[in-house]
Amino acid sequence: MASVSKAQICNLALAHIKQTQTTISNLETDTGNTAAVLRVHYDVARRFVLADHAWNFATKRVTLADIGSPPSGIWTYRYDYPSGCLQLREIQAATRTANPVAFAVEAEDDGSGLSILTDMATAVAIYTNDVENPSLFPPGFVTALGWYLASEIAPALSGSETIQEACLTVYRNHLAAAQAQDAQEGQADDEAASPWEQARLGGATITVNT
Numbered sequence: 001m002a003s004v005s006k007a008q009i010c011n012l013a014l015a016h017i018k019q020t021q022t023t024i025s026n027l028e029t030d031t032g033n034t035a036a037v038l039r040v041h042y043d044v045a046r047r048f049v050l051a052d053h054a055w056n057f058a059t060k061r062v063t064l065a066d067i068g069s070p071p072s073g074i075w076t077y078r079y080d081y082p083s084g085c086l087q088l089r090e091i092q093a094a095t096r097t098a099n100p101v102a103f104a105v106e107a108e109d110d111g112s113g114l115s116i117l118t119d120m121a122t123a124v125a126i127y128t129n130d131v132e133n134p135s136l137f138p139p140g141f142v143t144a145l146g147w148y149l150a151s152e153i154a155p156a157l158s159g160s161e162t163i164q165e166a167c168l169t170v171y172r173n174h175l176a177a178a179q180a181q182d183a184q185e186g187q188a189d190d191e192a193a194s195p196w197e198q199a200r201l202g203g204a205t206i207t208v209n210t
Contacts, residue, residue, distance in 0.1 A: 003135035012146035041152040051087040060129040081114035092124035140178025147171035
């Protein structure tokens with residue numbers, strides 16, 4: 001897979017809104033208004049697109065740290081929210097064909113961060129990680145991010161909300177195509193492993209209340 005840079009993604013976004021008079025060579029060090037606007041929006045846009053789909057390249061699982069003090073009589077365990085987690089997808093079940101594990105997300109008691117409530121002992125979280133290295137981004141993600149970033153910078157650099165809305169529409173279309181492409185990289189069991197895995201592999205879609 002050919003690698004891509006932050007600058008290339010930014011230049012894609014600029015091309016989408018027809019702002020090619022200025023291009024980016026280094027997002028961190030370039031000067032001028034265009035670079036400043038892109039620095040404001042790039043990481044926020046990247047995290048949004050990461051959280052918008054259960055991307056294979058960004059999927060991570062980790063055994064959670066039990067921090068105690070779950071709500072009495074409601075949940076059995078309270079775990080610390082994983083570092084770098086952008087979207088908690090599921091708590092790993094005992095087997096691939098087991099029913100989904102119920103969970104909820106809420107603030108820790110002291111308000112210092114988020115916690116995960118569940119009845120699963122020694123819980124393993126499966127989540128979308130905050131991947132920053134653009135060399136890991138697959139083509140579908142790059143395309144989607146370029147269009148979403150374009151929608152974010154359009155008001156400041158083009159002055160047009162119409163262009164912003166058009167970019168959002170194209171983003172949604174490219175995201176759907178990228179999701180289908182992402183789902184091709186994997187093989188589900190004959191019996192569906194879990195609702196989240198069905199959705200990741202192109203089957204049913206689910207909503208988890210958190």
